[in-house]
Amino acid sequence: MALTDILLKYWGFSSFRPLQEDIIQSAIDGHDTLALLPTGGGKSLCYQVPGMAMDGLCIVVTPLIALMKDQVQALNAKNIKAVGIYHGMSKVEIDNAIDNCVYGDVKFLYLSPERLVTDMMRARIQKMRINLLAVDEAHCISQWGYDFRPPYLRIAEIRTLIPNTPILALTATATTQVVEDIQEKLDFKDARVFQKSFERKNLAYMVFREEDKLNKLLRICTKQKATGVVYVRNRKRTREIADWLVQQKVSADFYHAGLTSQERDAKQDAWMKERTRVIVSTNAFGMGIDKPNVRFVVHMDLPDSPEAYFQEAGRGGRDGNKAFAILLYNKADIQNLEQFHERSYPPLKEIRKIYNCLGNHFQLAIGSGKDQSMPFDIHKFAKTYSLNTFFIYNALGFLEKEGYLASSEALANPSRLMFLVSNEELYRFQVANPRYDPFLKMLLRSYTGLFTEFTRINEEDIAHRNGVPVEKVKKVLLDLHNMKILHYKEQNQKPVITFLEERLAASDLRISKEVYGERKAFARKRMEAMIEYVTSETKCRSLYLLAYFGEKGGKRCGQCDVCLERNKAGVSTYEFNQVVKYIKPKLQKEKISLEMLIDDLDLNLAEEKVINVMRYLKDNGKITETGDGILKWRS
Numbered sequence: 001m002a003l004t005d006i007l008l009k010y011w012g013f014s015s016f017r018p019l020q021e022d023i024i025q026s027a028i029d030g031h032d033t034l035a036l037l038p039t040g041g042g043k044s045l046c047y048q049v050p051g052m053a054m055d056g057l058c059i060v061v062t063p064l065i066a067l068m069k070d071q072v073q074a075l076n077a078k079n080i081k082a083v084g085i086y087h088g089m090s091k092v093e094i095d096n097a098i099d100n101c102v103y104g105d106v107k108f109l110y111l112s113p114e115r116l117v118t119d120m121m122r123a124r125i126q127k128m129r130i131n132l133l134a135v136d137e138a139h140c141i142s143q144w145g146y147d148f149r150p151p152y153l154r155i156a157e158i159r160t161l162i163p164n165t166p167i168l169a170l171t172a173t174a175t176t177q178v179v180e181d182i183q184e185k186l187d188f189k190d191a192r193v194f195q196k197s198f199e200r201k202n203l204a205y206m207v208f209r210e211e212d213k214l215n216k217l218l219r220i221c222t223k224q225k226a227t228g229v230v231y232v233r234n235r236k237r238t239r240e241i242a243d244w245l246v247q248q249k250v251s252a253d254f255y256h257a258g259l260t261s262q263e264r265d266a267k268q269d270a271w272m273k274e275r276t277r278v279i280v281s282t283n284a285f286g287m288g289i290d291k292p293n294v295r296f297v298v299h300m301d302l303p304d305s306p307e308a309y310f311q312e313a314g315r316g317g318r319d320g321n322k323a324f325a326i327l328l329y330n331k332a333d334i335q336n337l338e339q340f341h342e343r344s345y346p347p348l349k350e351i352r353k354i355y356n357c358l359g360n361h362f363q364l365a366i367g368s369g370k371d372q373s374m375p376f377d378i379h380k381f382a383k384t385y386s387l388n389t390f391f392i393y394n395a396l397g398f399l400e401k402e403g404y405l406a407s408s409e410a411l412a413n414p415s416r417l418m419f420l421v422s423n424e425e426l427y428r429f430q431v432a433n434p435r436y437d438p439f440l441k442m443l444l445r446s447y448t449g450l451f452t453e454f455t456r457i458n459e460e461d462i463a464h465r466n467g468v469p470v471e472k473v474k475k476v477l478l479d480l481h482n483m484k485i486l487h488y489k490e491q492n493q494k495p496v497i498t499f500l501e502e503r504l505a506a507s508d509l510r511i512s513k514e515v516y517g518e519r520k521a522f523a524r525k526r527m528e529a530m531i532e533y534v535t536s537e538t539k540c541r542s543l544y545l546l547a548y549f550g551e552k553g554g555k556r557c558g559q560c561d562v563c564l565e566r567n568k569a570g571v572s573t574y575e576f577n578q579v580v581k582y583i584k585p586k587l588q589k590e591k592i593s594l595e596m597l598i599d600d601l602d603l604n605l606a607e608e609k610v611i612n613v614m615r616y617l618k619d620n621g622k623i624t625e626t627g628d629g630i631l632k633w634r635s
């Protein structure tokens with residue numbers, strides 16, 4: 001089948017987006033391929049289409065369980081067989097899923113990097129017919145990057161098992177350094193790199209230094225009578241700001257990861273359908289959300305890196321029409337960001353200590369505890385061991401990234417169910433209790449293995465299929481549980497921590513000082529770049545970001561606050577070009593200082609304007625000044 005036919009048949013899209021087809025073809029041709037497409041650019045299709053076009057199975061490595069699940073569900077809904085391996089699945093469940101990949105006709109297997117390199121997977125991978133190894137969020141492999149996850153480094157290990165299988169690595173943001181690093185760490189051979197420019201022509205970047213951010217926000221929301229996103233760091237603030245906007249008659253709601261998934265879905269849905277106009281959120285909002293007509297994205301706090309900012313701001317204007325990416329900051333924010341940076345990297349000693357306390361808390365002997373999950377109350381834990389919750393939180397983040405643990409915000413903890421009676425006994429029960437009969441029949445139709453294994457169920461699905469409220473489903477399940485017909489384990493809403501490795505002695509914890517220290521330094525660099533982005537008043541914002549991502553050349557955007565200000569300084573595009581036309585050949589030819597240049601100037605223009613243009617050119621890297629005041633044109 002032609003690629004476009006696959007696209008149409010399974011996804012219902014009539015054409016590929018820019019670069020998608022090239023990337024897909026490169027993977028099919030067997031080249032190791034790196035695809036850099038912005039968020040929402042359609043990276044998933046880049047491995048899903050080749051996966052469908054070729055015989056065999058495509059393995060997809062991805063770090064986020066939530067996204068993994070969405071993708072598996074979305075593929076299943078298209079009648080494409082896909083499975084995912086998540087923490088919390090029993091051994092038997094995992095075994096079955098993988099068996100299906102070896103002997104069945106599964107087309108996509110979604111895995112975390114930790115899972116990929118287990119002995120069990122290694123043994124089974126050799127029996128699978130793997131057509132492509134896709135590595136999503138590939139920037140996670142680089143310690144230069146903003147989201148380094150050490151388990152990613154091990155992905156290349158399995159290349160020796162499947163030497164003829166190409167890798168397709170995908171990411172939205174990567175600096176030049178990270179682009180190189182990805183290829184090296186994944187052992188790329190015969191590589192093809194496809195990169196869509198980071199330029200967003202319809203996005204106007206604005207930075208405002210504001211003491212009264214709320215009122216500025218209100219002005220923005222009133223002026224832009226359209227859908228918007230407002231990003232804030234703090235969960236509590238999302239609610240406060242949304243409430244305040246509502247008082248000011250702006251249709252707004254708030255969103256963060258601490259809400260239940262039902263609440264989040266409802267809020268997201270209302271915003272998607274434009275019943276809510278403005279959503280005030282932490283950075284939890286946006287992943288996997290694709291709304292084309294977002295007209296403004298406001299940041300009330302400074303993001304900690306240009307990468308993060310670019311991704312979040314980039315959710316504006318997906319439809320190609322003009323949109324605004326607005327950042328509000330003041331001096332206090334810069335201090336806060338610096339403090340935040342320090343606290344985000346707790347001292348190594350502290351991480352070790354917290355790891356040790358966790359082991360004690362869960363009463364795990366050294367050398368045991370692998371794959372054990374335990375409910376975790378962070379506040380109680382903090383109190384018992386007199387630890388600071390913020391440190392605990394960040395230390396967990398490190399331990400999670402190093403692959404020692406998983407904590408439950410990322411992992412799901414679904415409800416499970418198993419019959420306690422035999423098939424025959426159940427049948428007799430159904431006959432004796434006809435009012436339960438339709439419900440039980442439906443259960444048996446929807447799930448397999450209920451008599452032998454705890455099986456994950458989804459009450460909402462069941463409710464949907466039966467056309468009854470979800471509470472009713474839970475009640476019936478509970479009744480059946482009490483009658484000892486089945487065992488119903490309702491989803492545990494409490495946070496859970498899973499040890500992915502045996503507990504180690506704290507001194508054996510591998511978080512190397514060098515790596516840790518370097519990472520902290522990289523993070524500081526990114527933070528400083530972010531601060532420079534907002535404090536510089538003379539660099540075109542778009543050009544600044546492009547340069548950060550290693551794109552050279554490019555034209556000033558003409559619509560960011562800096563460019564608009566420059567226009568206000570009284571220089572028209574015509575005048576600007578006139579100056580450039582005059583000085584460029586001059587500077588290329590001879591060494592000359594600013595005074596000489598201006599003295600010599602034979603243009604019908606005010607000196608002030610010329611100086612404005614020169615300053616602009618300097619700030620945007622077109623002109624450099626050597627130590628003795630001599631100007632040079634950089635081409």
Ligand code: ADP
Nearest residue numbers: 013015016017038039040041042043044045290
């Ligand atoms: P990314 O992973 O790059 O952020 P996704 O793969 O999640 O992006 O895709 C974003 C959205 O774009 C999805 O809703 C997807 O269905 C849609 N999409 C991708 N490719 C196409 C296409 N060729 N035509 C129309 N829509 C597409």
Ligand code: MG
Nearest residue numbers: 040043044136
């Ligand atoms: Mg994606």
